[in-house]
Amino acid sequence: MTKSVFITGATSGFGRAAARRFAEAGWSLVLTGRRRERLEELEGELSDRVAVHVVELDVRDEAAVKQAVDALPQAFSPVQVLINNAGLALAPEPAQEVALEDWHTMIDTNVKGLVNVTHALLPSLIEVGAGASIINVGSTAGKWPYKGSHVYGATKAFVEQFSYNLRCDLHGTGVRVTDIAPGMAETEFTLVRTKGDQAASDQLYNTTTPMTAEDIAEQMFYVATLPAHLNINFLEIQPVRQVWGGMVVDRDE
Ligand SMILES: NC(=O)c1ccc[n+]([C@@H]2O[C@H](COP(=O)([O-])OP(=O)(O)OC[C@H]3O[C@@H](n4cnc5c(N)ncnc54)[C@H](OP(=O)(O)O)[C@@H]3O)[C@@H](O)[C@H]2O)c1
Numbered sequence: 001m002t003k004s005v006f007i008t009g010a011t012s013g014f015g016r017a018a019a020r021r022f023a024e025a026g027w028s029l030v031l032t033g034r035r036r037e038r039l040e041e042l043e044g045e046l047s048d049r050v051a052v053h054v055v056e057l058d059v060r061d062e063a064a065v066k067q068a069v070d071a072l073p074q075a076f077s078p079v080q081v082l083i084n085n086a087g088l089a090l091a092p093e094p095a096q097e098v099a100l101e102d103w104h105t106m107i108d109t110n111v112k113g114l115v116n117v118t119h120a121l122l123p124s125l126i127e128v129g130a131g132a133s134i135i136n137v138g139s140t141a142g143k144w145p146y147k148g149s150h151v152y153g154a155t156k157a158f159v160e161q162f163s164y165n166l167r168c169d170l171h172g173t174g175v176r177v178t179d180i181a182p183g184m185a186e187t188e189f190t191l192v193r194t195k196g197d198q199a200a201s202d203q204l205y206n207t208t209t210p211m212t213a214e215d216i217a218e219q220m221f222y223v224a225t226l227p228a229h230l231n232i233n234f235l236e237i238q239p240v241r242q243v244w245g246g247m248v249v250d251r252d253e
Pocket of ligand 1: 008009010011012013014015032033034035038057058059060085086087088089109113137138139140181182183184185186187188189192213
């Protein structure tokens with residue numbers, strides 16, 4: 001039977017690269033995101049090789065998520081792998097300078113959106129049982145604090161703990177749960193975070209060697225295709241040229 005993967009945030013970055021990686025291996029794809037034209041472009045690119053079902057979907061819209069899952073065509077159901085990838089960071093400024101609305105957007109997307117999709121797809125994943133996987137995209141920001149990470153890092157800490165807790169609840173069903181926590185990777189992430197500052201994005205990535213979207217998609221594919229008796233709980237991955245910052249001390253002049 002053809003396996004199907006449900007990807008949130010398939011219009012860019014990790015999600016789009018994951019769609020291509022799973023397509024290479026012949027999986028059926030359910031591709032979701034808010035930008036319809038991007039979804040259609042990807043469908044045009046991949047649908048001569050594999051079955052593709054696209055859904056314009058904002059993960060924050062609980063009713064729309066439920067409807068999208070309930071209306072999945074039979075050929076894509078049950079879903080073998082869920083990749084909870086949709087997410088964003090906003091407002092790189094210190095907390096005290098940030099608009100509350102940006103905090104709400106991150107919580108609504110990275111936390112509430114992720115649980116909306118997970119909740120809707122749990123019955124399908126449990127129906128598959130052994131070999132099914134939930135891959136949640138966390139971040140190094142969920143473990144390691146830095147200036148300007150405030151609510152973003154906190155949402156990714158939620159993703160990590162939710163992944164572990166889900167794993168406990170799903171114990172016995174065969175469904176696996178993994179938190180993939182990437183460090184710096186070049187995608188549209190910084191463009192979104194800076195609200196369209198291409199120069200800031202270029203400066204961040206062009207002066208070093210960040211990971212690529214394909215690097216992360218490869219990890220997603222690896223995790224999803226491990227033998228059914230194995231579960232990677234947490235997979236933290238960074239480019240070699242990135243390490244943790246040290247302690248910062250406020251000193252007298
Ligand atoms: N790049 C990094 O350095 C990095 C590091 C660690 C973790 N991450 C995490 O990796 C994930 C993917 O990010 P990326 O780096 O690939 O960035 P990206 O290129 O900006 O892609 C983000 C994706 O999320 C989707 N998305 C955002 N808000 C959404 C919403 N409300 N509903 C549905 N989809 C939504 C976007 O699609 P639409 O705009 O079309 O909806 C887009 O497809 C995120 O969770 C991010 O936090 C990134």
